[in-house]
Amino acid sequence: MSDESVNATDAHLRGIIDEYMGAFEPDPAESVGLRERILQIVREDAVLAPATKLTTERGNPFRMATAEVRGIIREAVDSVPGIRARSVNLTPAGEPEGSAVEVSLTVTMSAGTAFVSAAEDVRRSVAGALIAQVGIPAMRVDVTVEDVFVDEEAADD
Known part of the structure; x- marks a missing residue:
């Protein structure tokens, strides 16, 4: 996966997460690091292998x-x-x-x-x-x- 593709995916996912977070309004203490953890999971999944x-x-x-x-x-x-x-x-x-x-x-x-x-x-x-x-x-x-x-x-x- 190229850096450009990763950045586009990250930007798209950040938008989805921000939309969710805006609708959900979680406690700020609970959401620390949530966005980065979700992005990490998606990146790991994309690197694993074709499905x-x-x-x-x-x-x-x-x-x-x-x-x-x-x-x-x-x-x-x-x-x-x-x-x-x-x-x-x-x-x-x-x-x-x-x-x-x-x-x-x-x-x-x-x-x-x-x-x-x-x-x-x-x-x-x-x-x-x-x-x-x-x-x-x-x-x-x-x-x-x-x-x-x-x-x-x-x-x-």
Whole structure:
């Protein structure tokens, strides 16, 4: 985030806070540092990471760190025998937007793994993890194999 963008955001937020403070009329002793604390929270949130906008079943919007959602998906993919997650991309979908998600991912597959059945296992695993951990269904899970690897443990058997 550039300094100019931070300053514009700070100015906008200061205006909102001033408007709130004018309507609320808090005790001056209680409001010491409130404005700076709010700005600090907003700045920290903006620096954390990109977030994905989602919507609960009841239509309440929320944001979740995109890295966190990708981590949930990667764990679900890696739980499928012979498959390892590589890239994970997600797009909010559904009506209202964000009430579901479309997932596009690339994987590596161990030599000898049947792709069609493994891809179905990946789709089920990802869909189950998203419902269980995020509360959002997967409308689509696209799986692309990028590479094949030799599973050292299976080769030793």
